[in-house]
Amino acid sequence: MKRIVILISGRGSNMESMMTTAAAERWSAQIAAVISNKPDAAGLGIARDAGIPTAVVNHRDYLDRMQFDAALAAAIDQYQPDLVVLAGFMRILTENFVNHFAGRLINIHPSLLPSFTGLDTHQRAIDAGVKFHGATVHFVTSELDHGPIIAQAVVPVHENDDAEALAARVLEKEHQIYPRAVRDLLEGRLVLKGGRVVSTEVH
Numbered sequence: 122m123k124r125i126v127i128l129i130s131g132r133g134s135n136m137e138s139m140m141t142t143a144a145a146e147r148w149s150a151q152i153a154a155v156i157s158n159k160p161d162a163a164g165l166g167i168a169r170d171a172g173i174p175t176a177v178v179n180h181r182d183y184l185d186r187m188q189f190d191a192a193l194a195a196a197i198d199q200y201q202p203d204l205v206v207l208a209g210f211m212r213i214l215t216e217n218f219v220n221h222f223a224g225r226l227i228n229i230h231p232s233l234l235p236s237f238t239g240l241d242t243h244q245r246a247i248d249a250g251v252k253f254h255g256a257t258v259h260f261v262t263s264e265l266d267h268g269p270i271i272a273q274a275v276v277p278v279h280e281n282d283d284a285e286a287l288a289a290r291v292l293e294k295e296h297q298i299y300p301r302a303v304r305d306l307l308e309g310r311l312v313l314k315g316g317r318v319v320s321t322e323v324h
């Protein structure tokens with residue numbers, strides 16, 4: 122059985138949608154653990170209630186990024202995951218960490234990458250006057266919010282949107298594309314080839 126480790130920092134709604142979809146679709150893969158860098162992350166309670174092992178690796182307990190990332194990698198390695206899923210995990214990761222999990226580390230970002238990397242994506246999309254916004258699932262590389270794109274979803278930006286309304290519209294799509302992307306990767310329907318993600322299905 123394939124194994125997934127999910128990393129969170131907060132609410133955990135993407136983690137929850139992964140859990141719910143995995144159960145509803147009877148995935149043969151297992152969410153082996155949920156790990157947070159924040160002890161008070163609300164998502165930890167949701168995972169615990171579902172009987173999923175949880176762990177906290179608090180970045181405040183470490184002197185620098187290298188030490189934190191080494192401890193985090195060790196915590197993840199215990200579960201020998203096929204896929205490490207960042208779901209609202211709000212830490213910049215070192216090159217060592219990213220290389221250690223190369224090809225197994227994925228993230229969801231609330232914009233249509235390569236537009237709006239970084240924080241505050243919804244307000245920046247509104248300020249830029251774009252007519253479409255969305256979310257991107259991508260492999261993680263050492264360049265922040267870059268890396269081969271696995272899936273994207275598009276939403277319209279309405280003239281009266283504020284960041285909160287737009288975020289909610291995007292989040293609904295995140296909850297759809299992230300579980301689908303994970304399943305497609307685990308089942309080999311999508312593969313990384315020459316730095317791009319391609320479908321293995323016959324067209």
Ligand code: GAR
Nearest residue numbers: 131132133134135208209229230231
């Ligand atoms: C999601 O919108 C996710 O795309 C974003 O944080 C939110 C987490 O929500 N991630 C990033 O901004 C990563 N740079 P959740 O905890 O409810 O899944």
